[in-house]
Amino acid sequence: MFGSEKPADEQVAKGAPASPVVDDAEASSGLPPIDQKPFMEAIWPVLACGAGLFSDGYINNVIGSVNTVFTYQYGDLYSDSQPAKVVSAIAFAGTVVGQLIFGYTSDRWSRTGSLLVSTVILIVFTALAAGSYYHGDPIGMFNILTAWRFFVGIGIGGEYPAGSVSCAESTGELKGGSRNRWFILFTNSMIDWGFVIGAFVPYVVAAAASNKYYGTIWRTSLGIGVVFPLILFVLRLKLKEPEEFSRNSMKNVRTPYRLVLKFYGFRLLIVSLIWFVYDFSTYAFGIYSGPILANIYSSSDGSLAPLTTVFGWNTVINLFYIPGTMLGAPISDRLGPRYTLILGFVTQSIVGFIMAGTYVHLSKPSVIGAFVVVYGIFLSLGELGPGNNIGLLAAKTCATGVRGQYYGIAAAVGKIGAFVGVYVFPYIQKAGGTSSDAAYYQYPFFVSSSLCIFAAALAFFFLPNVGQDTITLEDERFREYLTAHGWDVRQLGLKVGESIDTLPRETEDVSKQ
Known part of the structure; x- marks a missing residue:
C-alpha cells in the first residue's frame, strides 16, 4: 500500500537492503542541492543523452522491411538461407554485448565518453x-549484412x-513534477517513433x-539510419x-x-525479471500483426501485394504505439512509474485474454x-505501462x-527475454495445432497475458515507488549503507589524482551530519 513501508533510515540501520518508498524530500547527505537550470538549458542534455534510442527503434524495425524486400527480390534463395533465419535476431545478441560492456564503461570510465x-x-x-556486398554473390552479401x-x-x-x-541523471536539473x-x-x-x-x-x-x-529500396532505407545518430x-x-x-x-x-x-542484488533480480517478461511477451503480442496483414494483402490470384501496401499498413500498425507512450508519460508523474507499470500490465493482460x-x-x-x-488499444496499453x-x-x-x-544487466536480461521469446513461442503455437487452428494464435x-499478471505482482510487492527526487535520495540511502559497513564515502566522486587524505575533514561521513 502507499506509504506503508518503513523509513529508509530504519531499514539501513538494520542492514536490510529492502526497497522503501522513496518520497519527494530534500536530501540530507550534506551535499548542496543540484541547481535547477532554465528549462531550455536543462532539457537539451536530456534530449542528447536519451534520444539515441530512436536509432534502436528505427534500425530494429527497418530490418523487417529489408527482409520483405529480399523476399520479393530473391524469393526462396533468401527465404531458405541461414541469414534469413538470424539477420533479425543477431542484433539482439550484439545489443546484449553492448549493454554489458557500456554498462561497465559508463560507471568505470565516463558517461559521455561511452555515449560517443x-x-x-x-x-x-x-x-x-x-x-553490404560480396563479389555479386547474394548469399555472401546476406552473410556480410x-x-x-x-x-x-x-x-x-x-x-x-x-x-x-x-x-x-540529467532530469534532476529539471523542475520537479515533470522529470x-x-x-x-x-x-x-x-x-x-523510431519504429514508426x-x-x-x-x-x-x-x-x-x-x-x-x-536494391535501391533496401540500401536507402538502411542508409538513412545513419542520419540521426550522426546528428546526435x-x-x-x-x-x-x-x-549526479x-x-x-x-x-x-x-x-x-x-x-x-x-x-541491490534482490532488487536487480526483480527489475530484470520484469524486463525479461515484458520483452518475452512483446514478441508473442506481435503475432497478431501477421493475420491482420494477411487479410489485407490477400489476393484472389495469389500475387504479392505492392511493397507500398505492405509498408503502408506496417506504418499504421506501428502508429498504435504512439498514443500509449505519449499519453502515458504524464501519468508516470501522477501515479509514479511503479503503479503506472502495474496498471499497464494488468489492463494489457485483460485485453490480451479477451483477444485470445x-x-x-x-x-x-x-x-x-x-x-x-x-x-x-492493446499495443498502446503495453507502451503506457511497462514500455x-x-x-x-x-x-x-x-x-x-x-x-x-545495474541498468545494463537489467536491459540485457530483457533482450535475452526477447531472444528466448523468438524461439519459444513457435513451440507454444505448435501446441495449439497448425496455423489454420485458432488455438495456434490463442495459446x-x-x-x-498470464506472465503480465506475474510481472505486475512482482512490481507491486517488491519494487519501490519512484518520486521526483529518487536519484538524490537513493544516493543518500546508499551512502548511509556504505558508511554503516565501514566504507569511506569520501571516495565517491573522487577525481583523478585526488586522495581522501587531501580532502577537508568536514566532508568525512557527511551522511551523518
Missing part, C-alpha cells in the same frame, strides 16, 4: 550494413546504459522507386558529465561489489477493422556509482 563511442559504432556499422548487424547491435546496446542513465515524463519522452517514446519512421521510410522509398529497384554525435560532443555522476561516481576507486550485491478468447470472431476479414482497433516505465525504474532504483552496470496470448 557507442554512437560512432552505430554510425559506422549501419553505413557498412547499407553497403548479418555480420554488420551484430556490430550495429553493440552500438545500440551502448545507448541503453550510457544514454538512458545519463538522461535520468519522469521528460525521461520517457526522450527514451521509450523515441524508440516508438522505420516503417514509413521504406514506404516512401518504395513509392519513389515505383515498387521496383529493390555532434550534439553529444558538447555534453558534460551529469552532476560527478558527485557520486566510483570510477576512480575500487567498487565494493560485495556490498553492492548485498544491497474471441480470436475466432475477430480474425475474420469482414471485421478486420475492429480487430485493428482492439489490437491498437514507458521499466527503463525508468531500472534507471532510478539504484545509486549513481553502479547505475550503469501464446494466454501464456503471455
